[in-house]
Amino acid sequence: MADQENQENRKHTPVIEIKDLTTQFGDFVVHRDLNLTIERGQIVSLVGGSGSGKTTLLRQILGLERPSKGSVKVFGTEISRADRNTLQEIRNRWGMLFQHGALFSALTTFDNVAQPMRELRTLPEEVIRDAALLKLQMVGIGPEHAQKMPADLSGGMVKRVALARALALEPELLFLDEPTAGLDPSLSDSFVELIRGLHRELHLTVVMVTHDLDTLFALSTHVAVLADKHVIAFGTPEEVIKVQHPFIEDFFLGPRGRAALKEMRPAATGRTDRIDYGK
């Protein structure tokens, strides 16, 4: 009964809840009274101009930066107040795909994916072996590549292996930092498809930083726009592009944005309509 209650609570607790966050470095204020709530199953793209504080916000969520004011809760726990064990438990519930340095160059493909499981120190090696191969299979990497070194893989394969590694501990929450940067358009499309499929199968919550509008429109259920030191708009892509703000108009409705909107495919919601961008 208590277990059931816990599970119910888990379902209803926002995955990320940021309230009145201020981040300040010396006199320089990056975020002021920033609010953002991300619910289970959402795919949220975080966008904003250069220096608007996207990376710093991710660092706040990951517990790498402390709020000057306000609170950042992940899975209902205030991350800056969590003790070491709680923080580790929370970290085991998320995976992160970094834009650069995604893999350890001295480890094989297989060992890169196995490493987060080995660090748990609770799983027998045979279980790790099967799980790592399964994760690689999920991202379309066959066992024949398992003993290859990262330097011998193509750019697209490195991203896939890095995604397998981020999924190693079966996270509920996945952070993607510019997931399609550096991929050519067809690799980028297939990577988007892969993330979309995994989101559906694994019921993941995804938070990504991206400048790539094709990726944004193909994947996002929601978009959070960071400008003027806080989140100026949060909603579905259709809702957000209607908000009048110079950054939004420039980002979404400039030439690049219009092209991406025209090409837009159904997003992770399974929506099949096209965005009507008015102008």
Ligand SMILES: Nc1ncnc2c1ncn2[C@@H]1O[C@H](COP(=O)(O)OP(=O)(O)OP(=O)(O)O)[C@@H](O)[C@H]1O
């Ligand atoms: N540790 C720090 N000390 C001082 N200033 C910092 C620190 N970290 C970030 N900043 C400043 O905070 C601002 C926001 O930086 P941040 O990297 O979060 O922006 P961003 O939106 O990710 O930008 P970009 O898209 O260019 O990567 C910048 O002006 C940056 O110089």
